């Protein structure tokens with residue numbers, strides 16, 4: 405494994421192409437594959453005194469990032485980084501303020517959603533630009549994503565359940581939306597507000613440090629923000645992870661970003 409890491413470091417971003425099948429499965433975002441640049445991905449660090457933690461978020465307009473409420477509340481301050489798929493080279497963007505959903509419940513994780521606003525709007529580029537929110541066509545797609553739909557989840561989550569370090573490179577998990585029955589067999593949640601995804605083929609999954617990270621679906625081939633990581637199953641690969649359903653919270657998100 406050490407060899408692979410050194411190889412990745414030397415080859416940098418191009419290293420991804422050089423990997424063999426076996427090397428492709430690195431234990432970041434458990435069993436994930438190296439992620440291409442995810443221009444909407446926000447790396448968020450939160451602080452309380454000398455302690456800190458980290459998670460992800462999704463840039464949804466030039467000034468606004470959607471993330472999990474547990475990433476921002478009740479921490480003293482947060483820092484946001486954007487651009488690229490190598491944590492060491494992401495650029496910090498100054499935070500204006502952040503708002504967790506007023507009904508967020510830390511224990512049940514109900515209403516687990518928050519919006520972070522930047523001081524300066526980003527100038528959209530190939531490297532950094534927003535991801536679309538779920539489409540609001542007629543009939544309202546308030547239950548997107550649908551069962552069996554495919555999502556990709558990017559994150560700098562921990563390497564293994566034992567090693568709680570942020571990964572240097574962004575990793576990606578491919579998952580499919582599970583049935584509501586399978587989801588509620590693992591988590592106590594309201595399926596209007598949340599859904600589950602799981603990778604039955606290659607057993608990739610999210611891990612520590614992936615909370616708030618974006619899950620991207622496609623609607624008529626257009627990528628959109630389907631969910632954000634709400635509960636990782638302690639890095640387990642044989643069970644689903646739970647996501648906040650962005651379509652359900654669209655009115656609240658829009659009320660927050662149009663300010």
Ligand SMILES: *[C@@H]1O[C@H](CO)[C@@H](O)[C@H](O)[C@H]1NC(C)=O
Pocket residue numbers: 501502503521663
């Ligand atoms: C953040 O800033 C917006 C825009 O000025 C404001 O409407 C909102 O109340 C602020 N939120 C917090 C939590 O301070």
